[in-house]
Amino acid sequence: MDVVVLGATGVTGRRVCAYLAERAAATGATWGAAGRDPARVESVLAEAGVSTPEVLAADLTDSAALGALAARARVVLNLAGPYTRHGRSVIDACVTGGAHYADLSGEIPFVRSVTLEADVPARQAGVKVVQVCGFEALPPDLLVLLAAETARERHGEHLVAADVRVSIDALPGLPRPSDGISGGTFQSLAESAGVDDAAVLTDPAALIADGPAAEAVRRTSPILVRPRRAPDGAVIAPMSPAAFINPAVIHRTGLLTATARGELYAPLRYREGVALGGHPATLPLRLGVAGMLSGTQGLIAGIARAPASVRRRVSAGLTRVLPSSGFGPAADRLEAWRWSMRVDATTAQGQDVRAEVHAEGHPGYLATARMLGEAGLLMARPGDTPDAAGCLTPAAALGTGAAERMAAARLFFSVG
Ligand SMILES: NC(=O)c1ccc[n+]([C@@H]2O[C@H](COP(=O)([O-])OP(=O)(O)OC[C@H]3O[C@@H](n4cnc5c(N)ncnc54)[C@H](OP(=O)(O)O)[C@@H]3O)[C@@H](O)[C@H]2O)c1
Structure with missing residues (x-):
């Protein structure tokens, strides 16, 4: 089969x-x-x-x-x-x-x-x-690899920076609590909080075993969760629901593909986030939303670094109070979503490469x-x-x- x-x-x-x-x-x-x-x-x-x-x-x-x-x-x-x-x-x-x-x-x-x-x-x-x-992490991972291969083909260079942003069109009508995250995902987050090595969650080099390569990734590309403004005015909030997943995957891809070419991995500076675009008058609102999302990710990072006894209590509490298996978006709420993701990447000589994906369906x-x-x-x-x-x-x-x-x-x- x-x-x-x-x-x-x-x-x-x-x-x-x-x-x-x-x-x-x-x-x-x-x-x-x-x-x-x-x-x-x-x-x-x-x-x-x-x-x-x-x-x-x-x-x-x-x-x-x-x-x-x-x-x-x-x-x-x-x-x-x-x-x-x-x-x-x-x-x-x-x-x-x-x-x-x-x-x-x-x-x-x-x-x-x-x-x-x-x-x-x-x-x-x-x-x-x-x-x-x-959704974590196939689209950004493939986008960054597409950009890296394009930079090689067009310019004979490797990438030094990649900025990924996602834009999600809201569903028409009033949102429901079950539209966003399923019980299975909530329980997976709760389970993760209680594990012995939870602190590796915030490590962009979590999936790299090689010590010097991992250090280079941490130096070049730390995971930052504060909001920022893009050159086109969009407010960039940290990736949701979690800002600590894609970076580790993208850096492992960089390492694996460099190794396959017989090269050492020279880490790129990777940043990602959710683009909150809109009319200039909505800027304070968008900054407020981005601030809340940053606060949530900061809290997750804080829990990951807390002592094991605290984390185990938090994990047990979350397991009890968060929705569990079966909870999630209704079948008739899945199709109407539209979202896109793009990477703006730069080579060492300042050449720009862009790749994007437009997608249908709940991410x-x-x-x-x-x-x-x-x-x-x-x-x-x-x-x-x-x-x-x-x-x-x-x-x-x-x-x-x-x-x-x-x-x-x-x-x-x-x-x-
Ligand atoms: N990263 C992403 O982009 C992304 C997106 C979506 C989901 N996820 C992850 O995918 C996972 C599934 O999410 P979900 O919302 O679909 O979860 P869910 O609705 O809770 O489904 C869990 C499944 O696991 C099965 N299962 C549990 N214990 C089992 C056992 N002992 N033996 C056999 N089967 C067992 C359940 O079977 P029963 O019906 O028999 O209980 C059910 O089919 C979660 O970890 C979630 O975080 C990730």
Whole structure:
């Protein structure tokens, strides 16, 4: 079977299944849906209007079932978060069983531990392990790699700076509390706060094992969460919902691609944020919103650096009070979203390169599901992605060739 979706009953998992069902006819790909309760998988997907060619039983605590799943699949897409709690057994089963693996983890301490421990075994097994493969961090990761490759081709230079900004069109009508973040994401944030090495969350070099390279990244490109003004007047707020995920991924891509060329990674200065554009008269309001978003990210950074006993209490409290599995945007609130992201990059000699993506669908729960589904389809076909294995980033795993294929997922990339 080409692709198996584990966690198919979840808010995001069911959308990934819907995408694979839609793409099966055009691609000829075979796919299946997996969960701990096969009857529930069937009924949830039937309710979502998705007909499933095959349902597989797999509980995350059952290593034999995970092994059997991985042995049958070319690619496992894991939608069963929080990954800090459940993810490792699935990754290990995939490395052992020879299946490529992708997930949506934004839990950077967990991604770091997998990167440090599973990279060598995954490389030896010829398996791609690709975490953070949704809105965080596939679009900015691919944009920066597109800009870097364009700078090489056009100017024979590498990038020294990249500024990414996202613009999101609000949904028409009044927002609902469930429009933004799902219970699964809330619980993943809560889980991350309690882990031993939570402080690595704010480290832009969290996914780089090499000491000197990591130091160079920290010096050149610290993660800053204060609002700033762009040259065109837009207010740039820190990336939401989390400012501490993409930078670590982008720097790992830089390291992996430099290493593949036999070069040392010279880190670029990476900045990102949400662009709050609008009429000049709304400036105070936009600065106020940006200030609130900065305060939230500052609080998250503060919790990550707090003593373990404090963090564990915060984590337990958040787990209790935050929404849990099942909470999330309603199906009829997913389609109308439109968003775009662009990177403005500069080379050492001052040449500018721009790349952008215009996308349809809720960034976190529809566009994310589609891009992960397309990533799975790409990895299932030998030759459709670079010949690389190990703990990879989305851009390093898929290559810039994936940008065109992402049009099927309603992500339209272009280079200016
Ligand atoms: N970075 C991004 O761009 C992005 C975007 C969206 C989501 N995410 C992440 O993706 C993850 C999923 O989010 P979500 O909102 O879709 O979560 P969700 O609705 O809570 O779904 C969780 C899934 O995990 C399954 N699961 C839990 N425990 C299991 C077990 N022991 N055995 C088998 N399956 C089990 C659940 O199955 P049952 O139905 O049987 O409970 C369900 O299918 C979260 O970690 C979230 O943070 C990231």
